[in-house]
Amino acid sequence: MENESQHTSAMPRDFTFQLLKQITNDFSEDNRIGVGGYGLVYKGTLDSGEVIAVKKLYYKHPGLDSDKQFQNECTNLMRVRHQNIVRNMMPKIGDFGLSRLFDSTETCSTKGIIGTPGYMPPEYINRFHITPKFDVFSLGVTIIKIMAGHQGYSKLADMSSQEFIQLVHEKWEKALQTTVLSHTSHGVKKCIEIALRCVEADRVKRPTIAEVVDELSKIDTAIIDELNEIDTARSSPIEQVTNLRSNQAFNPCVNSGMFSKGGGKDGKMISSCSSQAIRASSDSVLLSVDIKCQILPSASVKIFSYDNLRLATRKFRANTLLGEGGFGRVYKGWIDENTLSPCKPGTGIIVAVKRLSQESLQGHQEWLAAEVNYLGHLSHPNLVKLFGYCLEDEHQLLVYEFIPRGSLDNHLYRRGPCQPLSWNLRMKVALGAAKALAYLHCAETNIIFRDFGSSHILLDRDYTAKLAGFGLAVNGPVGEESHLTTRVVGTHGYAAPEYIATGHLTQKCDIYCFGVLLLEMLSGLRVLDPNRPAGEQHLVDCARPYLEHKHKIRCVIDANLGGIYSFSAAQKIAALALECVCLDPKKRPTMDAAVSVLEGVQEDEEPEAAEHQESGKKVTASASRKNGKSRWNIFGGGRS
Ligand SMILES: Nc1ncnc2c1ncn2[C@@H]1O[C@H](COP(=O)(O)OP(=O)(O)OP(=O)(O)O)[C@@H](O)[C@H]1O
Numbered sequence: 001m002e003n004e005s006q007h008t009s010a011m012p013r014d015f016t017f018q019l020l021k022q023i024t025n026d027f028s029e030d031n032r033i034g035v036g037g038y039g040l041v042y043k044g045t046l047d048s049g050e051v052i053a054v055k056k057l058y059y060k061h062p063g064l065d066s067d068k069q070f071q072n073e074c075t076n077l078m079r080v081r082h083q084n085i086v087r088n089m090m091p092k093i094g095d096f097g098l099s100r101l102f103d104s105t106e107t108c109s110t111k112g113i114i115g116t117p118g119y120m121p122p123e124y125i126n127r128f129h130i131t132p133k134f135d136v137f138s139l140g141v142t143i144i145k146i147m148a149g150h151q152g153y154s155k156l157a158d159m160s161s162q163e164f165i166q167l168v169h170e171k172w173e174k175a176l177q178t179t180v181l182s183h184t185s186h187g188v189k190k191c192i193e194i195a196l197r198c199v200e201a202d203r204v205k206r207p208t209i210a211e212v213v214d215e216l217s218k219i220d221t222a223i224i225d226e227l228n229e230i231d232t233a234r235s236s237p238i239e240q241v242t243n244l245r246s247n248q249a250f251n252p253c254v255n256s257g258m259f260s261k262g263g264g265k266d267g268k269m270i271s272s273c274s275s276q277a278i279r280a281s282s283d284s285v286l287l288s289v290d291i292k293c294q295i296l297p298s299a300s301v302k303i304f305s306y307d308n309l310r311l312a313t314r315k316f317r318a319n320t321l322l323g324e325g326g327f328g329r330v331y332k333g334w335i336d337e338n339t340l341s342p343c344k345p346g347t348g349i350i351v352a353v354k355r356l357s358q359e360s361l362q363g364h365q366e367w368l369a370a371e372v373n374y375l376g377h378l379s380h381p382n383l384v385k386l387f388g389y390c391l392e393d394e395h396q397l398l399v400y401e402f403i404p405r406g407s408l409d410n411h412l413y414r415r416g417p418c419q420p421l422s423w424n425l426r427m428k429v430a431l432g433a434a435k436a437l438a439y440l441h442c443a444e445t446n447i448i449f450r451d452f453g454s455s456h457i458l459l460d461r462d463y464t465a466k467l468a469g470f471g472l473a474v475n476g477p478v479g480e481e482s483h484l485t486t487r488v489v490g491t492h493g494y495a496a497p498e499y500i501a502t503g504h505l506t507q508k509c510d511i512y513c514f515g516v517l518l519l520e521m522l523s524g525l526r527v528l529d530p531n532r533p534a535g536e537q538h539l540v541d542c543a544r545p546y547l548e549h550k551h552k553i554r555c556v557i558d559a560n561l562g563g564i565y566s567f568s569a570a571q572k573i574a575a576l577a578l579e580c581v582c583l584d585p586k587k588r589p590t591m592d593a594a595v596s597v598l599e600g601v602q603e604d605e606e607p608e609a610a611e612h613q614e615s616g617k618k619v620t621a622s623a624s625r626k627n628g629k630s631r632w633n634i635f636g637g638g639r640s
Contacts, residue, residue: 020044020054027056045426077304133203139212140198147192167190168473187219190358190380243559274408295369295389301376302340302388306395313353323406327471328363332402340388350402351387358394367471368396368530374447374470382436384458384468403466405459412454412524420558423565425463426521430573431598432465433457437514438619440592443505444475448484448505452513454520455528498585514594515580518573521542524558540581547578552633569601574634588606 024031025042031042033053042054069497077623121137124130143151147169156164172188173564194215200206207215228602234400310331313320322330335341336348356364367390375386385401405411408429421429449470456469477484483504496512499505516527519539527539536542546552553574557565576597589597 004374020056023052024054039253062207083295100116121199121203125204131203132209133206133474135196136206136212137203137210140195140206142568143191143198144193156455161196165189165196166437168192190219191216222525287300289600294379295372298372298376300379301372301386302399304340304388304390304397304399306390306392307357308335308340308342309353309390309397309399313489314345314476318473322352323410325354325469326353327367329350330546335399349487352400352402353401354398356396356398364396368398371398371470374473375468378439378445380436380439382432382439382465382467400468403458403468404461407455407461407468408455408457408459410522411459411572412528414560418526421463421521422559423561423569427569427573427598427602429457429459429465430518430521431595433467433517434514434591434595435466436467437510438595440473441476441591445471446475446478449473449510449513450505451490451494452515452517453491457517469510474505482506491527493540496585499585506585507587507591509590511580511594512585514591515577515582515588516540519556520559520578522573522577523556524560544578544581547574569604572597572601572615 009331010047023046024042027040027042031044033041033043040056042056044052044054046052119138119141121134123132133570141153143158148155148171152171155167159167169185169192171187173185194207194212196420199208202553250622310316312335313331314333315482316329316331320332322332325331329355333351334343334345334348335351336343356368366392367632372386372389375383379385386404386543388403389399390397406418408414411421414420427502437449437452439445440449449467450472451469456467458466458468460466472489474484474486483506485503486505488503494513494516496509499509499512516539520526520527523539523543525539525543529537529539543556546555550571554567555571556574576589576594579587579589580594
């Protein structure tokens with residue numbers, strides 16, 4: 001580490017948009033030097049001759065507060081000064097948008113998953129804990145990738161640490177050939193050893209950043225000393241050392257093709273993902289990276305005026321409020337079906353009007369376009385119907401059919417006046433939701449919903465499930481492609497582990513979510529609940545061992561059912577749930593197979609829920625309620 005004063009460059013200054021436009025040649029293609037998840041980066045030359053990089057943010061990203069991230073990036077960069085953060089030809093860190101400043105012992109929690117797949121440690125994925133050890137984990141992944149290459153990194157999962165170190169070391173020796181020195185050789189091994197300690201699952205076992213820096217510096221010094229001792233005409237020692245530490249192009253594992261099987265690097269996967277995204281499904285659903293904010297014309301989607309929606313909802317009066325989601329509030333309104341003009345309560349048809357909150361309107365564009373472009377073109381009894389939308393000045397609203405019983409999560413977690421759902425109704429809802437997903441996954445539509453869960457399932461008067469919330473949906477992979485590679489978005493607790501770890505998105509990710517939903521239906525427990533005791537907060541993790549043993553299944557059954565359920569049906573649902581949340585995506589069933597299982601369960605069971613059979617004896621509701629109470633003690637006794 002160098003003295004702080006050495007790194008004190010001029011404070012960031014304010015630039016006018018006009019000036020940035022001018023120095024980047026009107027953000028021309030020729031000046032473009034990169035593309036990131038949040039914007040494009042351009043080269044600009046100041047009057048002084050200094051060359052700077054200008055990041056032009058796209059628009060706000062749904063689920064992320066871009067204003068906050070922008071402020072974060074500025075604030076944190078201003079407060080943190082180091083040579084490897086802003087200047088010089090050394091590797092440097094940028095992108096402080098998601099960063100947080102906090103004490104080294106502090107732990108904090110987040111709600112949504114944000115980050116780059118593969119770089120996030122298990123405690124964040126499972127319990128959304130953030131500590132300084134988060135960055136240590138990410139650093140470890142980075143070092144391993146530098147040493148072993150991107151493909152090489154994936155080999156780590158298949159071998160022991162010792163085998164991995166040996167393998168990478170051999171490749172380095174082979175590639176360096178005559179230039180290999182004893183300290184270099186030792187340094188390679190040591191470097192991977194350090195990195196492997198950084199990616200320990202248990203964050204307590206990871207070293208601190210200071211320890212990592214200290215150990216890496218020792219390797220550096222030893223190699224430089226050794227290189228300086230011999231007279232090498234090929235290149236300067238510093239150059240070699242710099243390559244060894246930071247230049248992936250120098251990576252023998254990559255260059256030798258050792259780990260090249262299975263295709264390209266991140267960049268290739270992302271570009272193939274974008275190019276494949278432009279295509280038509282049978283319903284002419286078009287969605288591409290370039291046009292993803294555009295709303296496509298559709299005869300079935302009406303355009304409403306803001307004034308009419310305002311009047312239809314009685315000026316968004318509080319007593320018409322149906323609920324609130326991440327993007328805004330939903331109001332009840334009345335319109336004339338033919339003229340779409342507002343009408344008096346009790347006349348015309350009832351609609352649900354979602355008014356997107358105005359704090360981050362720009363960020364809603366992509367979300368809104370996906371919602372309209374998918375829902376406006378699809379039609380299925382288990383999908384909510386979209387009547388239309390309104391885009392006027394700062395107003396963004398969506399108009400849906402009114403689904404009287406609201407969302408499933410309210411029923412499962414008893415919010416508001418909702419009654420607990422009976423076993424039979426749970427099975428009906430599960431089948432309806434499964435049919436909706438099966439429809440999206442079929443060859444003609446080929447859509448990945450990506451944000452499946454109980455808050456996106458609405459219940460009609462007769463408890464028909466209606467899937468809603470297509471804002472994060474995407475077209476599935478086509479042709480030879482096995483998956484899409486995307487930034488990880490979704491809801492904690494539902495996202496499939498391989499999606500979180502790699503960003504690889506397939507329909508099997510939706511099937512994992514469906515398995516999580518089945519667990520919610522069986523248990524009546526929230527997917528993630530920080531109020532539950534440690535070790536029991538993550539529903540999938542704590543339910544899995546019980547589902548694996550037939551005789552333990554009753555331990556996870558919702559006590560609110562009062563014991564009124566069919567045990568044989570519960571066994572089948574538990575087996576299906578377990579299959580859906582299998583860690584190996586290939587072993588998960590298709591949605592068609594899940595629909596067949598659920599149909600079978602409905603056919604087998606009596607229309608009225610059979611009473612819970614235990615050891616051949618019928619258990620009465622009150623007795624089983626007592627059992628239910630004690631059963632929940634297995635999960636710490638707490639319901640939330
Ligand atoms: N079409 C509808 N008919 C009746 N009630 C609805 C309808 N759509 C939404 N609601 C009610 O409004 C609440 C909020 O809905 P919204 O879709 O905004 O929430 P969400 O699905 O939790 O959030 P998000 O889409 O932001 O993830 C729901 O829980 C539901 O009770």
